[in-house]
Amino acid sequence: MRIIEREQRTAEQMIRIYCRYKEGNKELCPTCQQLLHYAHNRLEHCTFGEQKKTCRNCPIHCYKPEMKKRMREVMRYAGPRMIFFHPITTIKHFIHK
Template structure:
């Protein structure tokens, strides 16, 4: 598996986990299957992640300068990420730490970019 495909799979895995947390808590699903609304959103995200032109150079979708999602879906995804971000640390601590480190790296890169 090449590096780019691994990045895509990690992004999809993280989003799948976060949507699962949200759907279980808010839509009261069983935690195994998503409701139709969340399932449709996840499929949309998978298509967008797999066709992202900046996957090799970016860190997190929220940090990207190119927005691959339609505005209404982008807003929905932000709501889900905001809700499940803190809960991810309890459910998948390793994934949460990786995402936090990735965010820090992105922040440092942006500061360096702004300085120079």
């Protein structure tokens, strides 16, 4: 699996956890769908391509301030819970980090 695809899958898993357990939605709400689409688009057009590191360690911050704030909120909530919902993804993320 390509690095970009793995990062997209990780972002989607985190957004789904946030939307379901923090916001109480069974399906992605329009706001979370918009964030997911934005995240996938940013990753697909990443300047570093397959040599990219995690976004946290990237020298170029390509998210608009509002989207960056929303993604940070999602990651703060979903990040610690990822080990319970997606343990393999979490381990791979920390190895890649």
